[in-house]
Amino acid sequence: MLTFIARRLVAAIGLLIVVSFITFVIFFVVPQWAGQTPEQMARAYVGRGTTPAELQIVETRLGFNQAFLPHYFDYLKAMFVGTTYFDGTTYLHCSAPCFGYSFRTYQEVWPTVLSVFPVTLSIALGAGVLWLIFGVASGVVSAVFKGSVWDRASMFISLLGVSLPVYFIAPLAMLVLCYNWSLLPSPTYVGFTTNPASWAENMILPWTCLAFGYAALYTRLTRAGMLDAMSEDFTRTARAKGLPEHRVIGKHALRAAVTPIVTIFGMDFGALLGGAVLAEQAFSMHGVGALAINSIASQDFPMIMGVTLFAALFVILANLVVDVAYAALDPRVRLA
Amino acid sequence: MSIEDYRSEAISTTSVGTAASGTEPLMSVSGLQMHFPVRRGVLHRTVGTVKAVDGVDLTVHPGETLGLVGESGCGKSTTGRMLTRLGEPTGGSIVFEGRDITHMSQGQLRPLRRDIQMVFQDPQSSLNPRHTIGTIVGAPFAIQGVEPPGGRKKAVQDLLSLVGLSPEHYNRYPHEFSGGQRQRIGIARALALKPKLLVADEPVSALDVSIQAQVVNLFEDIQAELGLAYVFIAHDLSVVRHISDRVAVMYLGKIMEIAPRDDLYGTPRHPYTQALLSAVPLPDPDRKGEEASRERILLQGDVPSPLNPPSGCRFRTRCWKAQDICAAQEPPLMQIGGVRPTGVEHKVACHFPD
Amino acid sequence: MSRETEVHTLSVPPGGTSDRAFLDVRDLRVHFGTEDGLVKSVDGLSFQLERGRTLGIVGESGSGKSVTSMSLLGLHPRADRKGKGGAILSGEIWLDGQELVSATPEQLRALRGQKMAMIFQDPLSAMHPYYSVGAQIAEAYRVHNEVSKAQARKRAIELLDRVGIPQPDSRVDDYPHQFSGGMRQRAMIAMALVCNPELLIADEPTTALDVTVQAQILDLMRDLQKEFNSALIIITHDLGVVAELADDIMVMYGGKAVEYGPAKSVFTEPEHPYAWGLLGSMPRLDRPVQDRLLPIPGNPPSLINLPSGCAFNPRCAYKEACGTACTTVVPELEPTDGAAKHLVRCHLPVETRRTTFTEEIRNHL
Incomplete structure (x- = not known):
């Protein structure tokens, strides 16, 4: 098991380096291939209004006049030991881990991303718990009472959930619950450490709206998985042993059905941690997703790169966790 | 072309009859190997080799039926796939009608596909559900670009009646047929180009007993009429005995014993063959219970992994006759009891044959 | 061996009601409502089995042999009142004095694994x-x-x-x-x-195994049955396997028993043409090689639309001998002689069946 985790960890680190390389190529090299001069690129990175002499220094600092590989290694090195940037007027220190410096907001990229991360984490965590519980539960009930009124109702609701995007449900829910009925506050992010009760109250809407679509999907996945598992020979064996039906369903069939769900959940959750773009936008919450959107809008390249790497980190981490979880859940994987 | 023409023509192109020692072998195989590397880890290093087939020698004569028996994992199916060159051997050679086909490319093999055909175990999955029977059985004509006299449709309908199906089934789909009928379709497709060798891999084991007998009879009828040779791969020892002229017994990728049918079943020389034959339950209530088990050689344990076969003789770990030499030295597959008047060989790979 | 010297007897003569056998199945019917129609998987099955004895149920796919075993254990979900969503059961299954067809799911559950258990394929x-x-x-x-x-x-x-x-x-x-x-x-x-468990049901227990391993498992089952003195039902398509283990044999076709009796007499004096067909279909290692096998023509019937009269009649080579009855009247499972040990479901007169078997069939097996 330990060698298995170690092997996966090595693979994950390798993958991160590959991702960093690809982002680097996209943001530093592709523009050059597209015919941009180092000077134009330097201008694009720090904004307009710098003199040619200053731009020259920017170029050097950002390494645009370097050869490809040394440039990449400088970029990697900065992540571990930090570096100093120059925007034409001031020298700006970016301490390790340095993922770049935003010349738009005059902020280091990494601390900026970290500062908005709690918002995304709050949204993803609550929504994840909700959709996992409701999705799996309603999927199991649907499968066990296949063809019943409950099954048909939950299939209809889940069809709605899959087809209605969060940016449609969110304004609708806010309109009804916050403005018409005033049941909930219009969501604004309150830090968990500041006031947990208020945090939760403000988060209820983002959680439920985001979880709705996922729960719908998970209901269908669980239902299909349970139906498969319930027709398996081992479920029949469990019944033949005289196990009570709740044990047959809850232990034998469910165990087989949730294993693939865990995998999918890990991937979905990891992707959300890299920015719940739609949900954050819909509720005007400033998390990693909103940061990504804003950086793109203002062509803040270092920030875009930073957010991309951050998202990639979570997807890769999620993959790692899923692999390990799968090995823990399915004994057949361990030896493979 | 009528079915009679079809038959007479087929007969004239191949020699009819059972294993005649004088004739040139249709196919001869020597030292045939199929080793699959086992890869592990991030770098996919090779950590071992599964020796699925590890040095098989055999010959197939025109018009004869060679039975290939053995338990699961003995490599009999892998061998069958290599004989039809659906798999490329990692060692050894296959010579068909004097030509070495061991490493021929797909392009070079194409004309050969007319002469060597295969029938698979599962008639359900080996027929494309979206194609009509006409398309399926006629596919070999299309692939080989052969235009049979009288047209493809006529030829396909002739084939369908040859295997005992109605020519009216031409436009139907596989799901409309039962398992036995689907196996007949598979056989018709294999026969389309009048092959000289048909490799049948467990062709009846998925079928019900009564249907099994129908298909076994069909195989015999077709051979009597078309004179082609069969390699009949199966785990059912009784079926193999019924249909084969000669029988080879495989264990862990090697042939343990090969002999004419009556010799092998009448006087098995290899301990494994003896154990295998004694294990078959007989439909005879007089031999019920203890009586049956007293006569039975009960092998201990399971077949070892082909990843790490025992040294020397592969069967020694389960053999009651095993001695030191069995672990030290691998017994070669050798002729025993002198050359028969018929000239047909009884070969055994054992240090202590009976 | 003549009928008089039979040593095996059925556990309890069918029809005898005084002392119920340990397992006593009477007129069991298991039907399934499907969109295409009512599937009569098991249709009027009766048999008895005592502790320490073995019954072999033989048949091809769709003969109802596996459905029988599943319904003994109560493993089929029951159909609702409209006859949908599961099995429609009727008849009686008496296990050690307790009736199972009318038992509640909870009663059945308590018996499963405890008093009756199953070995799967x-x-x-x-x-x-x-x-x-x-x-x-x-x-x-x-x-x-x-x-x-x-x-x-x-x-x-x-x-x-x-x-x-x-x-x-x-x-x-x-x-x-x-x-x-x-x-x-x-x-x-x-x-x-x-x-x-006192009742052990083995559904094709060795079909997935290699022949040398099969021999080990059959050996083990025989020893264990002796040790535990359980009643054993072995369900298989392999006549060799039943011959090794069974005291009594029941041959099923189209959801019904067509031949039922002591193993020895079913094997040596089979009377139903389907049993002849099964025996003739099978090449045997203990006999000289036959030129040809004697297969049963045609295919097993659809359980939704069974042939009228005797379900086997479209595949039967002897139906001419009994006039129109074969295609119109469902034959009863009747004793072949007064002793009520060996039962056959066939319209052919007993004498015709015996002479046909001895003169035409036996030499080819």
Whole structure:
């Protein structure tokens, strides 16, 4: 098991380096291939209004006049030991881990991303718990009472959930619950450490709206998985042993059905941690997703790169966790 | 072309009859190997080799039926796939009608596909559900670009009646047929180009007993009429005995014993063959219970992994006759009891044959 | 061997009601409502079995043999009042004086694994891949016995040892995929035996196994039956396997028993043309090689739309001999002689059947 985790960890680190390389190529090299001069690129990175002499220094600092590989290694090195940037007027220190410096907001990229991360984490965590519980539960009930009124109702609701995007449900829910009925506050992010009760109250809407679509999907996945598992020979064996039906369903069939769900959940959750773009936008919450959107809008390249790497980190981490979880859940994987 | 023409023509192109020692072998195989590397880890290093087939020698004569028996994992199916060159051997050679086909490319093999055909175990999955029977059985004509006299449709309908199906089934789909009928379709497709060798891999084991007998009879009828040779791969020892002229017994990728049918079943020389034959339950209530088990050689344990076969003789770990030499030295597959008047060989790979 | 010197007898003469047999099935019907129509998987089946005796049920796919075993254990979900969503059961199943067709699901559950247990065909798919072999055996023990986990585990090791698993105290924690096919079937047998069931049903227990392993398992089952003195039903398509184990044999076709009697007389003096066909279809190692097999023409019938009269009539070579009855009247399962030991469901006169078998069939088997 330990060698298995170690092997996966090595693979994950390798993958991160590959991702960093690809982002680097996209943001530093592709523009050059597209015919941009180092000077134009330097201008694009720090904004307009710098003199040619200053731009020259920017170029050097950002390494645009370097050869490809040394440039990449400088970029990697900065992540571990930090570096100093120059925007034409001031020298700006970016301490390790340095993922770049935003010349738009005059902020280091990494601390900026970290500062908005709690918002995304709050949204993803609550929504994840909700959709996992409701999705799996309603999927199991649907499968066990296949063809019943409950099954048909939950299939209809889940069809709605899959087809209605969060940016449609969110304004609708806010309109009804916050403005018409005033049941909930219009969501604004309150830090968990500041006031947990208020945090939760403000988060209820983002959680439920985001979880709705996922729960719908998970209901269908669980239902299909349970139906498969319930027709398996081992479920029949469990019944033949005289196990009570709740044990047959809850232990034998469910165990087989949730294993693939865990995998999918890990991937979905990891992707959300890299920015719940739609949900954050819909509720005007400033998390990693909103940061990504804003950086793109203002062509803040270092920030875009930073957010991309951050998202990639979570997807890769999620993959790692899923692999390990799968090995823990399915004994057949361990030896493979 | 009528079915009679079809038959007479087929007969004239191949020699009819059972294993005649004088004739040139249709196919001869020597030292045939199929080793699959086992890869592990991030770098996919090779950590071992599964020796699925590890040095098989055999010959197939025109018009004869060679039975290939053995338990699961003995490599009999892998061998069958290599004989039809659906798999490329990692060692050894296959010579068909004097030509070495061991490493021929797909392009070079194409004309050969007319002469060597295969029938698979599962008639359900080996027929494309979206194609009509006409398309399926006629596919070999299309692939080989052969235009049979009288047209493809006529030829396909002739084939369908040859295997005992109605020519009216031409436009139907596989799901409309039962398992036995689907196996007949598979056989018709294999026969389309009048092959000289048909490799049948467990062709009846998925079928019900009564249907099994129908298909076994069909195989015999077709051979009597078309004179082609069969390699009949199966785990059912009784079926193999019924249909084969000669029988080879495989264990862990090697042939343990090969002999004419009556010799092998009448006087098995290899301990494994003896154990295998004694294990078959007989439909005879007089031999019920203890009586049956007293006569039975009960092998201990399971077949070892082909990843790490025992040294020397592969069967020694389960053999009651095993001695030191069995672990030290691998017994070669050798002729025993002198050359028969018929000239047909009884070969055994054992240090202590009976 | 003549009929008079028969040593085997049926456990209880069918029709006798005084003392109920340990397992007494009467006119069992298992039907399933489907969109295409009513599937009569089992249609009027009666048999008896005592402790320590073995009944072999033989038939091809769709003959109803597996449905019979499933319904004995009550494993089919029952249909609702409209006859949908499951099995429609009628008839009686008496197990040691308790009637099972009318039993509640909870009563059935309490009996399953405890008083009656089942061994399935493919042990790899019949065992849960995510739980260890020992846990699955222990679980079966703990459902019916109030014991600690440690005690149940001990019992599992004991049983694994009994069924011939080497080093049972370490193999108990292995997962099914770490066992070989033969060992998995041994473990499956251990799981079935863990509560000392009095009725053991084995559904194609050796079909997925190699012949040398099959021999080991048949040997084991025979020893265990003697040791546990359980009633054993073995369901298979392999006549060799039933001949090894069974005292009585029932041949099923189209959901009905067509021939039922002591193993010896069914094998040596079969009277139903379908039984002849089964025997003739099978090449035998203990006989000289036949030129040709004698297959049954045609295919097994659809259970939704059984042929009228005798279900076997479209495939029967002898139906001309009995006039129109074969195609119009369903034959009864009747004694071939006064002794009521050997029952056959066929319109052909007894004498015709006997002479046909001795003169035409026997020499070809």
